[in-house]
Amino acid sequence: MCGIIGCAGRSEDTLDVLLSGLEGLEYRGYDSAGVALANGSLDVCKKQGEIARLQQAVGGLRGPVGIGHTRWSTHGPPTDANAHPHTDCTGDVAVVHNGIIENYEELKTELRERGHEFTSDTDSEVVPHLVEERLAEGASFEDAFRAAVARLEGSYALAAVTADSEAILATRHDSPLVVGVGDDAAYLASDVPAFLEYTDRVVYLEDGEFARLESGSWTVTDAEGRLLDKSISRVEWDAEETAKSGYDHYMLKEIHEQPRALRKALRGRVDEMTGSVDVESLAGLSPSSVQFVACGTSYHAALYGAQLLREEGVPAQAFLASEYATAPAPVDDDALVVGVTQSGETADTLSALREAHRRDVETLAMTNVVGSTATRECDRTLLIRAGPEIGVAATKTFSSQVVACNLLASTVARGEDAREVVGALRDLPGQVQELLDDSRAEQVADRFVDGAGYFFIGRGYHHPVALEGALKLKEITYKHAEGFPAGELKHGPLALVTDETPVFALATGDDEQATKTVGNVKEVEARDAPVVAVTDGVSDVGRYADEVLRVPETHPRVAPVLANVQLQLVAYHVANRLGRSIDKPRNLAKSVTVE
Incomplete structure (x- = not known):
């Protein structure tokens, strides 16, 4: 939920980058949106409603660094006041936040007792006030930000700017953040499409890591401030894949992209002549039983996958991840827990997978996003290769998940009709195209x-x-x-x-x-x-x-x-x-x- 965008190093068009990034993130939330730009002072504009309302109101804000946010409401209704970024009493600190701060009421009470005034119903607003207090004590921006984060309980992706600094500070815990590495600028977002038109080089942040973005430079440190050597990955998607390409809606475009998505899901993984499936990440996999955990559309794919495996003789069940995380099913030592998640960031599914880890059970992420939290935390990954899906209602990812379930079943069970199944999978993209045409x-x-x-x-x-x-x-x-x-x-x-x-x-x-x-x-x-x-x-x-x-x-x-x-x-x-x-x-x- 919610989307974060940040940009450091493009002073002439920082606002354009932020607004473009928010449009690319609008599928993550569209109750309200806002931006904050720093240039010796802090300029903030935020509006209830879709991004178009913000674009009409924002004017010509300028600055070398800025952050933006599009909101899916959790604490408080969608209003101008509840929109992000949130600021402190002085108006010199701005923060955007994804997630839920569980101890915000306690923090809010403390801050009010010390004279702080709040203008929103959100849990997020406590963060800039915590930063403000440490700055007033003489701490540096980074030290003040770290001290504020240390007080938080819950899940968060945070980004902050101040009036007199040309840096963006950011951190995450149970909510995704990724750094974009440009030639002369650095970017920050909760999801890659936000800055994909500017760079395809990315650095994924892990829980507890802190990023500092400045003009043309970036660093990542751990909770103690030690510099980390983070690798840069390249994203295979291109900006055109995240555009509507002449369709009236992303959903219709993505329905029509299914033949291509299915071909990509199968490419290099099936051999019709031998009736075999060969997926490198599944090599040697032979579980005694399988438990799928998933939510929403992915749960329906999981139900299909579980039935598929049962009919192939492998005991399998599908669970709603939100239930599994608090009441996990019994599992044996040689079981496999499969997290089916389009984004690889679904909180309930990640909690279920972490519960499996606590019980020393092997885990597999069946997901669409390279470098997502699920891929980094699971023992194995089976990418569904659907390409970016912008429409909120999942379409092509479900079809690709069903194909991925077939690849998994064929790997662990190797049924007698494997050649027939592989032949049917080969014909599937063309049949979907035939259906779409008629x-x-x-x-x-x-x-x-x-x-x-x-x-x-x-x-x-x-x-x-x-x-x-x-x-x-x-x-x-x-x-x-x-x-x-x-x-x-x-x-x-x-x-x-x-x-x-x-x-x-x-x-x-x-x-x-x-x-x-x-x-x-x-x-x-x-x-x-x-x-x-x-x-x-x-x-x-x-x-x-x-x-x-x-x-x-x-x-x-x-x-x-x-x-x-x-x-x-x-x-x-x-x-x-x-x-x-x-x-x-x-x-x-x-x-x-x-x-």
């Missing part, structure tokens, strides 16, 4: 845009996709939607089915699961509910449907990806017809870095 999802959305509620049903591998289809619709249309195993609809939820509640039924192939799903569709049809069948046409489910969304025929393990793309398109077009904020749905943010 989909009737827009017409289906037009017909059912006024539905009172929406239900999604599927069996087996299609159950997680039913859940994901419902989540996608909820996220961006604000309509009520629920996903169920198809057989469960009659055990209660059927009471909600009417002629105004479209039911999306997922059925591919003609096995027992498809046959039983047809029976469930007949139950729905008998209650006069409209039915949309998502099918390859092998079963006769289309005979009982009001609308049909076709998917190409393929292996049962791969069909869920195709079905899911159709549901993504339906959700997008319904939201578009309703005029929703598709890329930035209300109350949501892309990377959830608070528990």
Whole structure:
């Protein structure tokens, strides 16, 4: 949640860099935004609402260093006063903060007793006041910043500037920060896209490390102030990948990027001739059991992965990371805990993975982001290679996670139909493109845009996709939607089915699961509910449907990806017809870095 940007060394266009960076981070929060620039004095401008309001109000602020922030509200509603940066009583210290300071009430009480006045409801505002006190005692900016940080409990990524210093100071604990290394400037952000148009060279900060950015230079030190020799990495993404490229919304662009993302996920990892999968980071992996931990869309991919492994004979379960972190399941010594996280920074998933570490269990990060916290803390990493995803509602990352689950399953189980699966995976990108070219999802959305509620049903591998289809619709249309195993609809939820509640039924192939799903569709049809069948046409489910969304025929393990793309398109077009904020749905943010 929330986004931080900082820039040191571009005095002529620091403001432009900050505003551009905030636009690149808006998927992390868009309740309010603000900037602070230092140039002998401190100029601060912040506004409730999206970045466009800040851009209209900010004027021509100038300075050699500056910080900016886009907020996803935790403490206090989205208002001008609660927007970051926050300042001290003198107006000479400005701080931006991601995370939650758990002891802020105690600190706030102490500071008020010593005469400090607060203007916001946030936990973050205590930080500049703590810095102010130490500066008043004669401490240097860096010493004052370190002393303030030492008082904090909770999670944080912090960046601070003062009126009379041309440096940005920053640190992190359980919330990401990355330094961008330019030729004549240094950058700071909570995520790489914020400064990618200026540099692709990055330094990832670890918990407890402090960064100092000045004009064209940067240093990283540990908690005791010792200089650290940090390596510089290059980001493979380019700035064009984070642009809309002519699409109306990032979400639509990212739906259409799925063929390319899937090819990248598979490249160099599968051999159709031998039916083998070879992923270097998974070499030698042979767990006795697997536990997946994940949140949201990633949890649905985890459910799919767990079923896949169970059917291959490997005991596997999927857990919501927020539950696992506080009530972990029993695990044996040779187990593997897999954290499925698009960003690699999801706080609940990281907590679950750390719990696994405390129990000396091997961990694997299944993630999209090289250098993320999950990749640095886990024993192994399986990159899904989806490329940058800016839209808050996950699309291409889910498809790539499903493919990654197949790579994992093929590595640890090596089932008898491996060659068929590898062949189906090879064909998948082309089949997704075929579906995107021919989909009737827009017409289906037009017909059912006024539905009172929406239900999604599927069996087996299609159950997680039913859940994901419902989540996608909820996220961006604000309509009520629920996903169920198809057989469960009659055990209660059927009471909600009417002629105004479209039911999306997922059925591919003609096995027992498809046959039983047809029976469930007949139950729905008998209650006069409209039915949309998502099918390859092998079963006769289309005979009982009001609308049909076709998917190409393929292996049962791969069909869920195709079905899911159709549901993504339906959700997008319904939201578009309703005029929703598709890329930035209300109350949501892309990377959830608070528990």
